[in-house]
Amino acid sequence: MTEKIDRFFAERRPMTPCLVVDLDVIEENYRNLARLLPLARVFYAVKANPARDVVERLMRLGSSFDTASRGEIDLCLELGVEPARISFGNTIKKQRDIADAYAKGVRLFAFDSEAELEKLAAAAPGAKVFCRVLMTCSGADWPLSRKFGCSPEMAAHLMVRARALGLDAYGLSFHVGSQQTDLEQWDVAVKSVAGLFALLRERDVDLRMVNLGGGFPARYRADVPPLETYAQAVMAAVTRYFGNALPEIIIEPGRSLAGDAGVIRAEVVLIARKGFDEEKRWVYLDIGKFSGLAETMDESIKYRIRTPRDGGATGPVVLAGPTCDSADILYEKTDYHLPLDLEVGDVIEILATGAYTTSYSSVGFNGFPPLATYCI
């Protein structure tokens, strides 16, 4: 939590719930990552926090952008990002959206299936394409497994096919899973991808790029290794398996750039017990799963919480949102303790919520407005 955010809350007293993003922290995170991985070209994963100010600040810093839809591409273009700095990284695209992106100058596309490759050949002739390889995502708090990527054997076949279709068979990508805490996963992934580079060279397809995806962490409740350790693990893997013949390297950070830069303010709406001898209090907030905290699904991401009464005695709580949906419980199994003197009307802070919050908030479920963002 930065002083700047503290001051903003104290002076502006914004209505809750809201997210405040400190753009200077995003800048610092970007510079840090760029310094630690100087060989990598950074494509910010826009979905993590698509606020215009966030995209604009990163654009000025020289970032490129990983986008998933026509909307994200248009957002970047409107803000002045050159099409050469945009990757259409979703493996699931409508052909007319591919054509639209191509017409606007985008030349870098992801795929993980034959049918998608055929769409690309038809709607983005000659474009650079990269195939996403399936990963297990074990060790990740927010896995992106199963839905994306294809087996290495299929990736090899598809890259040969890409060239036959007149596309530029540019490289391979993977994502080890978001909020990845097992550094070994990059070793496993880079090894697999380097093997495919060698295999494809034998088939006269010379790949030039490896896209290492995201997975770098934000700081939630559990400790995570410093970014330096991640950078070392990644570069060690790349040099181990590629030696001197280093390919172009792309990374697509989302969470690690935006996560720590944001704080959500929320209000305690109700504190209740479900029975006379129940110790656990239910604490209902004015924010829940549908207004930005979707990553509490399966209690996957465990945010740190600050209250104005921290320091005194605490007791166990269940934390829940305000909507009329019983799925709208944030933490029930995870051990959360809050001050015993917490009161209805108290304003609390949910830390490191700059990524995957506003972009996950519903437009108006139960009449609750989408999560407001202030970029400062």
Ligand SMILES: *Cc1c(COP(=O)(O)O)cnc(C)c1O
């Ligand atoms: C979501 C996403 C990212 C960002 O991942 P983080 O773990 O938040 O850094 C990167 N690449 C792709 C393709 C994604 O879908």
